[in-house]
Amino acid sequence: MNLRVENVSFRYPSGVLALDGVNAEIASGEVVGILGENGAGKTTLVKLFNGLLRPSQGKVWIGDWDTADHSTAALAARVGFLFQNPDDQLFERTVAREVAYGPRNQGASEAQVKRRVAQALKLVGLQAQADSHPYDLPQPQRKLLALAATIAMQTPILVLDEPTIGQDEVGRTTIGHIVNSLHQMGRTLIIITHDVDFCAQHAQRILVMLQGKVHVDGAASEVLIQTKILDEAEVAPPQLVRLAQALKMPAAPLNVEDFVDEYKQWRKKRKK
Amino acid sequence: MIRLKKFSYWYPATEQHALDRITLDIPEGQFLGIVGANGAGKSTLCYALSGFVPHFYNGELEGELSFDNTPMAELDLGKLAGQVGLVFQNPFNQISGARFTVREEIAFGLENLGVPRAEMRDRIEEAMELVNIQELAERSPFSVSGGQQQRIAIASILAMQPRVLVLDEPTSQLDPDGTRDVFAALSKLVSTRKITVIIAEHKLEWLATFCDRVIALANGRLRAEGSPQDVLSSEQMLRLGVGRTQYSEAAARLLRSKQLPVTLEQAKKALQ
Numbered sequence: 384m385n386l387r388v389e390n391v392s393f394r395y396p397s398g399v400l401a402l403d404g405v406n407a408e409i410a411s412g413e414v415v416g417i418l419g420e421n422g423a424g425k426t427t428l429v430k431l432f433n434g435l436l437r438p439s440q441g442k443v444w445i446g447d448w449d450t451a452d453h454s455t456a457a458l459a460a461r462v463g464f465l466f467q468n469p470d471d472q473l474f475e476r477t478v479a480r481e482v483a484y485g486p487r488n489q490g491a492s493e494a495q496v497k498r499r500v501a502q503a504l505k506l507v508g509l510q511a512q513a514d515s516h517p518y519d520l521p522q523p524q525r526k527l528l529a530l531a532a533t534i535a536m537q538t539p540i541l542v543l544d545e546p547t548i549g550q551d552e553v554g555r556t557t558i559g560h561i562v563n564s565l566h567q568m569g570r571t572l573i574i575i576t577h578d579v580d581f582c583a584q585h586a587q588r589i590l591v592m593l594q595g596k597v598h599v600d601g602a603a604s605e606v607l608i609q610t611k612i613l614d615e616a617e618v619a620p621p622q623l624v625r626l627a628q629a630l631k632m633p634a635a636p637l638n639v640e641d642f643v644d645e646y647k648q649w650r651k652k653r654k655k
Numbered sequence: 656m657i658r659l660k661k662f663s664y665w666y667p668a669t670e671q672h673a674l675d676r677i678t679l680d681i682p683e684g685q686f687l688g689i690v691g692a693n694g695a696g697k698s699t700l701c702y703a704l705s706g707f708v709p710h711f712y713n714g715e716l717e718g719e720l721s722f723d724n725t726p727m728a729e730l731d732l733g734k735l736a737g738q739v740g741l742v743f744q745n746p747f748n749q750i751s752g753a754r755f756t757v758r759e760e761i762a763f764g765l766e767n768l769g770v771p772r773a774e775m776r777d778r779i780e781e782a783m784e785l786v787n788i789q790e791l792a793e794r795s796p797f798s799v800s801g802g803q804q805q806r807i808a809i810a811s812i813l814a815m816q817p818r819v820l821v822l823d824e825p826t827s828q829l830d831p832d833g834t835r836d837v838f839a840a841l842s843k844l845v846s847t848r849k850i851t852v853i854i855a856e857h858k859l860e861w862l863a864t865f866c867d868r869v870i871a872l873a874n875g876r877l878r879a880e881g882s883p884q885d886v887l888s889s890e891q892m893l894r895l896g897v898g899r900t901q902y903s904e905a906a907a908r909l910l911r912s913k914q915l916p917v918t919l920e921q922a923k924k925a926l927q
Contacts, residue, residue, distance in 0.1 A: 420832060552857075577831065626901075629922075
């Protein structure tokens with residue numbers, strides 16, 4: 384399902400202009416990373432996708448729906464949302480009930496609900512905690528639970544707001560695998576993050592925001608090497624890009640394996 | 656200054672150690688980093704080093720935990736509050752909720768310590784400047800972003816001018832600029848005022864850049880300690896779920912050297 388943002392501006396009641404003439408189109412099945420400093424408008428932008436906020440100007444299309452014509456509840460069937468703070472979205476008594484809440488509300492049959500809950504919990508690795516109370520889980524696991532609840536809604540589009548915050552390396556790797564799996568299932572993923580190394584590994588496309596505008600938008604392999612443009616938006620390039628540039632290598636790969644190959648070739652050429 | 660000798664701790668009504676026979680000596684003026692997977696005991700160690708264990712969290716203790724050669728349990732909590740500051744992982748847990756503006760929020764701790772009004776004003780301004788939140792002074796602490804709340808929580812502790820500052824993942828919600836501000840402010844306090852800083856963090860590159868020493872925890876036990884480069888570049892970090900920087904990962908595949916780089920500068924030097 385495509386997503387289109389047409390000339391959108393948004394002003395908060397306080398007078399702050401958070402979005403200023405934003406245009407973007409996200410195709411079905413893309414994994415898009417949204418980067419930018421605190422206050423750049425990232426979260427405001429994605430809140431327009433499921434109707435939590437409504438544009439002051441311009442239009443947001445989710446597939447063939449103009450969001451202006453649809454309630455937040457209706458939009459929730461198309462756009463799933465993982466909040467930055469999982470505690471904003473957990474309220475059931477057990478992990479399994481928490482994940483079942485969304486599908487049940489969508490009118491899924493009990494058999495479907497059960498299957499979806501099992502699938503989602505398996506994907507995030509919380510099967511063993513199905514009967515636990517959500518607040519008996521440590522915070523990083525509550526984030527995975529919130530993610531499972533979002534996944535179980537089976538929305539074609541998923542927005543993940545800072546999924547890797549507070550996660551250790553194991554959690555970060557788990558979330559990386561989940562993103563890859565959802566991508567393989569054909570879901571559209573929009574990931575807001577400061578974790579540029581995570582984006583380098585998992586996003587195909589990068590959208591950088593600066594002061595309520597789209598600063599740059601393009602393929603991850605092209606955007607993440609533009610140190611100067613990223614600098615303007617206060618985004619630090621991925622570690623491997625910084626290293627390749629510090630060494631003055633001709634190319635800046637985004638993952639370790641490619642970096643190692645590129646480095647070896649570069650050294651060979653230099654020796655000659 | 657803070658000493659643990661075979662110190663163990665169990666939260667109330669639990670059988671599993673949260674901390675298991677930890678021996679650690681933290682001298683005055685040290686910038687100490689704590690790493691470990693989620694659930695390794697980082698937060699609990701932060702509570703112990705700041706006196707929240709045993710003064711706020713009950714439970715069972717074994718071994719020695721002392722501050723300036725006095726057992727932590729015998730110290731008066733009010734006096735301790737003037738000496739040691741703890742910045743919580745989640746700023747929600749820290750912001751009082753009893754004050755309407757950021758300036759008043761930062762004043763809260765100082766009022767409780769009985770700091771004279773004129774001095775209070777100076778300290779608040781200085782603390783806000785250190786973490787760059789002067790422009791938020793008249794805002795409500797609840798109308799700002801998660802990253803800004805995190806800075807407010809840090810400023811409110813800095814203003815109390817503790818001799819020891821313990822921070823539990825204080826930059827999780829901050830962008831790279833915000834993270835740099837916080838680390839730079841802490842580093843300045845260590846060098847100019849000789850305060851002791853203890854920080855639990857997942858951001859390894861920053862720890863390696865600023866800390867004098869790093870310790871690694873797993874299952875409540877101290878598993879590694881030493882210089883940031885020695886500890887953070889070791890393969891053990893992968894087994895402990897801490898992970899390594901992309902610099903270490905790339906260098907591990909390219910160099911035979913025992914000591915791998917952790918930061919950009921180190922990697923540039925090693926791979927040039």
